[in-house]
Amino acid sequence: MKIPSVLKLNLWQGFLWLGLGAVTTGIVIIGLGQTASMAGIVALTVGLLLMGIALGLRSSLWQRLAQQRSTQVNTNGIIATLAVLAILASINVLAVRYSTRLDITETKLFTLSPQTEAIVSSLEEPLTVWIFEPVPNPIDQTLLNNYSRLSRYFRYEYADPQFDVTVANRFNVERIGEVHLEYGRKTQLIQTLQEGSPLSEVQITNGIEKIRRDRPSIIYFLQGHGELPLDPVEGGLYEAVNHLREKGYQVETLDITAVGQVPPETTVLIIASPSRALFGGEIRAINRYLEAGGSALMLFDPETSSGLETLLGEWGVTLDGRLVIDASGAGEAVNLGPATPIVTNYGSHPITASFQNNISFYPLAQAILVDAPEEVTATPLAITNTESWAERNVASENLEFNAQEDEPGPLNLGVALTRPADPDQVAQRLAAIAPEPEPFRINPLAPETGETPGSLPAEQAPEDSENLEDPENPEDSETSGDPEDAQEPEEPEADPESRLVVFGNATFASNGWFGQQLNGDMFLNAVKWLADEDEGLLAIRPKNLEDRRIYLSLEQATLLGWLAIIIFPGLAFMAAAVVWWQRR
Numbered sequence: 001m002k003i004p005s006v007l008k009l010n011l012w013q014g015f016l017w018l019g020l021g022a023v024t025t026g027i028v029i030i031g032l033g034q035t036a037s038m039a040g041i042v043a044l045t046v047g048l049l050l051m052g053i054a055l056g057l058r059s060s061l062w063q064r065l066a067q068q069r070s071t072q073v074n075t076n077g078i079i080a081t082l083a084v085l086a087i088l089a090s091i092n093v094l095a096v097r098y099s100t101r102l103d104i105t106e107t108k109l110f111t112l113s114p115q116t117e118a119i120v121s122s123l124e125e126p127l128t129v130w131i132f133e134p135v136p137n138p139i140d141q142t143l144l145n146n147y148s149r150l151s152r153y154f155r156y157e158y159a160d161p162q163f164d165v166t167v168a169n170r171f172n173v174e175r176i177g178e179v180h181l182e183y184g185r186k187t188q189l190i191q192t193l194q195e196g197s198p199l200s201e202v203q204i205t206n207g208i209e210k211i212r213r214d215r216p217s218i219i220y221f222l223q224g225h226g227e228l229p230l231d232p233v234e235g236g237l238y239e240a241v242n243h244l245r246e247k248g249y250q251v252e253t254l255d256i257t258a259v260g261q262v263p264p265e266t267t268v269l270i271i272a273s274p275s276r277a278l279f280g281g282e283i284r285a286i287n288r289y290l291e292a293g294g295s296a297l298m299l300f301d302p303e304t305s306s307g308l309e310t311l312l313g314e315w316g317v318t319l320d321g322r323l324v325i326d327a328s329g330a331g332e333a334v335n336l337g338p339a340t341p342i343v344t345n346y347g348s349h350p351i352t353a354s355f356q357n358n359i360s361f362y363p364l365a366q367a368i369l370v371d372a373p374e375e376v377t378a379t380p381l382a383i384t385n386t387e388s389w390a391e392r393n394v395a396s397e398n399l400e401f402n403a404q405e406d407e408p409g410p411l412n413l414g415v416a417l418t419r420p421a422d423p424d425q426v427a428q429r430l431a432a433i434a435p436e437p438e439p440f441r442i443n444p445l446a447p448e449t450g451e452t453p454g455s456l457p458a459e460q461a462p463e464d465s466e467n468l469e470d471p472e473n474p475e476d477s478e479t480s481g482d483p484e485d486a487q488e489p490e491e492p493e494a495d496p497e498s499r500l501v502v503f504g505n506a507t508f509a510s511n512g513w514f515g516q517q518l519n520g521d522m523f524l525n526a527v528k529w530l531a532d533e534d535e536g537l538l539a540i541r542p543k544n545l546e547d548r549r550i551y552l553s554l555e556q557a558t559l560l561g562w563l564a565i566i567i568f569p570g571l572a573f574m575a576a577a578v579v580w581w582q583r584r
Helices: 005-032 038-059 062-066 069-097 114-121 138-148 165-170 201-211 238-246 280-291 309-314 330-334 423-433 474-478 519-530 554-583
Strands: 127-131 154-158 178-183 186-192 217-222 249-254 266-272 295-299 317-326 366-370 377-383 388-391 412-420 497-503
Touching (some): 127 138, 138 154, 138 201, 178 201, 186 201, 201 238, 238 519, 280 309, 280 423, 317 412, 377 519, 412 519, 497 519
Parallel strands (some): 127 154, 217 249, 217 266, 295 497
Antiparallel strands (some): 178 186, 317 388, 412 497
């Protein structure tokens, strides 16, 4: 039976379009999956077969159709359609496999901070965030997905404490909305979500940083000489102390006159602008601590006499004492006067490596002059601009640069220093930190077995006890069974060093100023570097989300309603009526 030519033409077109659709579907399915799925392969195969049938049907019509003008137009259309489909399929495949994100919000709402990226990327063990909520919050899931992109070790789980009772009991969950971290055998509560409150990047990142600490880091603030208080008062360091505690540091106050020394377990000693001079014995204790590989952060406002000038001189540091003036006018944009230098230039140091050209403020600061001896390595941290100077005559009504009395900029407002420590004193300090060995106690009621006190009978002694031999440390197997040898102090580093950071300003870290721009990051990064933490984790910390909602009063809301519903639409209708009347 002979198929009419018109019917053959319709069949050819139908098979062709069905084939093209099946081929396109197969390409998209295969591109979206990590591997070629069976559905995609079947669709692609069927599409190719249909297109083959279409080519067979059109072969008998080709000679006749090739002479028609419509054939060329249709062919061009088919080619263009295939090209568009191929481009769309390629774009979808590339978008899925090589996805990129662009955050165009003003406050970078959907971008994690550099510190978060550094901390999460450095994970070497699985870390899980447990959110005990029955209904996941899409905003929280977006934040957690951003974390997951940074490391394959980061995971998160939602659990309903009313149904997942076993998991809830393991974390001692008391309220719905609790958020816990699980890292190895350690767990930690980091936040309790309230109705309408989202998950906080600050809490998650601080929690990760805190739970990963192997040992407690103790920060001592020197007190007793008029230093800045740690209370929530103007000029205090309450905000700084809270941020240190959130990051897992143990913060304590120190009165050297009461204890006679800087405790050997001190991770960082902070001296925040004393208004009275320290006693000679205190200065010698601080010097011994530094010589033994200690670390100190010293903040000095102008016109203060701390008594530490001689100690600083041994490091090659001199406090200028004159007030730094910033005449660039940059502070006018934020209602700050010339006595508050604005810094956008930073030295090449791990503390400031991620700062780029961002802003930090140092109100009422003095310059730091450095003439480091050969054994000391000094790096500037905060550098003022060329339109600044150190003013001697601050009582003058007109602050002008005087070449004979003033020091021209750029000026150093902070400096980081290192120098070799005394190995013997380092060893003594580490020995003092080592815990006391637990005494061996003999049970008077135990039968006499002839075994050494404190040892196990031969038949009960484990073959692979960690206390007897560590396969990764063969030297451990050579130690004697003496209990004193089992608690040997930590060996000092091959080249131990002392670290010191000095700022000619303390106000930048005080309440109110701590949260401004990079002020808090400068303080916290300095503490982390002094604590000898991983330099890769010194970055700009995450910021709390700002509440940028507009709250309208009843009168404002009423006015806005009238404008949107009646006034503006009415003006549009009036304008349309005028145009119609003129054209009538």
